[in-house]
Amino acid sequence: MENQTRFDLNAAVENWRNELAAQPNLASDDRSELETHLRDAIAGFQQRGLNDEESFWLARKRVGQPPQLGEEFVKADPAKVWRERIFWAAIILLAIRLWSGILSIAWAIFQTTVTTPYFLNKYHSVSPFPDWVRFYLPVPSNIDLYALLFSPSSRIVFNFLSLLPVIGIAWLLSRGRLSKGFSWMQFFFQSRRRFLFISTTLFSFYILLLANSLLRYETQSDGLSLSFVIFANFMSLLYPAILIALIAWLMPTQNRKAPKRA
Amino acid sequence: MLTKDLVAASSKPLLLSILAGGESYGYEIIQKVRELSGGQIEWSDGMLYPVLHRLERDGLIDSEWKEADTGRERKYYFISSDGRKALKTERQQWLAVHNSLCKLWKIKPGSI
Numbered sequence: 001m002e003n004q005t006r007f008d009l010n011a012a013v014e015n016w017r018n019e020l021a022a023q024p025n026l027a028s029d030d031r032s033e034l035e036t037h038l039r040d041a042i043a044g045f046q047q048r049g050l051n052d053e054e055s056f057w058l059a060r061k062r063v064g065q066p067p068q069l070g071e072e073f074v075k076a077d078p079a080k081v082w083r084e085r086i087f088w089a090a091i092i093l094l095a096i097r098l099w100s101g102i103l104s105i106a107w108a109i110f111q112t113t114v115t116t117p118y119f120l121n122k123y124h125s126v127s128p129f130p131d132w133v134r135f136y137l138p139v140p141s142n143i144d145l146y147a148l149l150f151s152p153s154s155r156i157v158f159n160f161l162s163l164l165p166v167i168g169i170a171w172l173l174s175r176g177r178l179s180k181g182f183s184w185m186q187f188f189f190q191s192r193r194r195f196l197f198i199s200t201t202l203f204s205f206y207i208l209l210l211a212n213s214l215l216r217y218e219t220q221s222d223g224l225s226l227s228f229v230i231f232a233n234f235m236s237l238l239y240p241a242i243l244i245a246l247i248a249w250l251m252p253t254q255n256r257k258a259p260k261r262a
Numbered sequence: 263m264l265t266k267d268l269v270a271a272s273s274k275p276l277l278l279s280i281l282a283g284g285e286s287y288g289y290e291i292i293q294k295v296r297e298l299s300g301g302q303i304e305w306s307d308g309m310l311y312p313v314l315h316r317l318e319r320d321g322l323i324d325s326e327w328k329e330a331d332t333g334r335e336r337k338y339y340f341i342s343s344d345g346r347k348a349l350k351t352e353r354q355q356w357l358a359v360h361n362s363l364c365k366l367w368k369i370k371p372g373s374i
Binding site: 029030032033034036037039040041043044062063064068069072073075076077080 | 287288289290293306307308309311312313315316319332336337
């Protein structure tokens with residue numbers, strides 16, 4: 001008689017993969033290698049006429065218990081997991097840096113084009129809402145709104161909110177959930193040379209922009225000496241530069257080698 | 263069945279010899295070893311990879327993720343030039359042991 005509950009092979013493999021992912025000693029590369037092995041073993045048993053469920057359990061037994069696998073793998077290369085962790089940490093820090101840079105530029109543009117002209121406009125100096133609305137509803141006046149927008153506490157809230165997407169994407173990526181939507185990212189990370197080329201190009205472009213703005217700084221000097229401003233700006237470049245170097249150095253090696261055919 | 267020590271010691275020449283015959287991946291290697299030894303050498307599947315990774319770290323083999331005919335990606339291993347050199351010395355050493363034992367047991371080398 002057939003089983004009442006049908007065995008779902010894909011769900012079983014998925015479960016097994018989650019079990020592997022819970023092992024702190026297995027790098028993601030090791031996990032995918034073990035998964036292809038499991039799938040090969042399952043296919044092998046299926047070819048010998050076993051059903052899905054039997055094939056899965058036999059293959060699982062063959063591959064071994066996840067905790068033991070973790071122990072054995074970490075012996076072969078104890079630093080591998082940490083290399084991977086630091087690699088991702090550097091990517092996340094760099095992404096946060098880039099994102100906050102983009103946001104601060106966007107915020108500056110927004111301020112100069114929208115909010116500042118709006119608040120400077122004397123027709124709007126009381127409230128954006130007509131009198132009859134303000135009569136019935138306690139809407140904030142423009143002065144209140146301005147204070148709210150530019151208060152230190154709202155700054156903290158904006159900063160926190162602006163980091164949420166970065167944290168969310170990083171978390172999803174580290175879980176392998178976004179592997180399809182983010183396959184284009186592989187373009188940057190396919191080879192160390194390409195990554196370094198793209199990042200140094202963007203970086204030098206940024207330095208040029210910075211140098212340009214520093215040249216203009218001289219004309220509207222406000223107390224700080226120019227050499228100090230140049231020093232401070234270029235010191236702030238050190239941080240992303242270190243991150244880029246770290247990422248390039250720790251980049252997973254498996255896709256870099258040109259295949260040698262025997 | 264081989265003892266644990268012997269399995270550990272023989273894995274390096276076995277892996278290098280298999281890969282010297284062409285690139286391969288974990289599952290295929292295990293099948294081959296089982297087949298070659300007539301079931302005498304039984305490697306546990308999950309333990310093979312740490313050995314492969316160690317050889318890779320020593321520069322004796324290289325690896326690459328490639329799409330297999332099933333459409334899924336597989337990690338293929340292939341031997342490096344350092345690996346071929348290492349295989350040569352391994353071969354000399356194992357044959358030295360083998361020949362000495364054969365002489366002691368008064369059997370011709372090659373006939374088991």
